Amino acid sequence: MKPVILAIGILFFFSVVTTAQVVRVRLDFPVGGAVHPSGSAPFRGAIWVGPEWQWQRGQYVYVPGRWVKPIRRGANWAPGRWKNTRGGFLWIPGRWR
Numbered sequence: 001m002k003p004v005i006l007a008i009g010i011l012f013f014f015s016v017v018t019t020a021q022v023v024r025v026r027l028d029f030p031v032g033g034a035v036h037p038s039g040s041a042p043f044r045g046a047i048w049v050g051p052e053w054q055w056q057r058g059q060y061v062y063v064p065g066r067w068v069k070p071i072r073r074g075a076n077w078a079p080g081r082w083k084n085t086r087g088g089f090l091w092i093p094g095r096w097r
Helices: 002-017
Strands: 047-049 052-056 059-063 067-068 079-087 090-091
Touching: 052 090
Parallel strands: none
Antiparallel strands: 047 067, 052 059, 079 090
């Protein structure tokens, strides 16, 4: 009797441990967007910036990418990124280097 109970217990344990659960989360904002420019630069020395996200009125707002003039000669744009924090995801804005 004990071996049968032990076998049932082991089977139950492995069925619980090996069961994968998929959790789907509906995002309240789009995660896609034009990361790369759609075409050639409109003027000499133009740098593609974006896309970015801005915090406005309690939510993130998508800001599409755009061509800009660098802030100084030789400057490069470091794109923004999402950072996973204890309180959730936080957008770290892009910056000039």
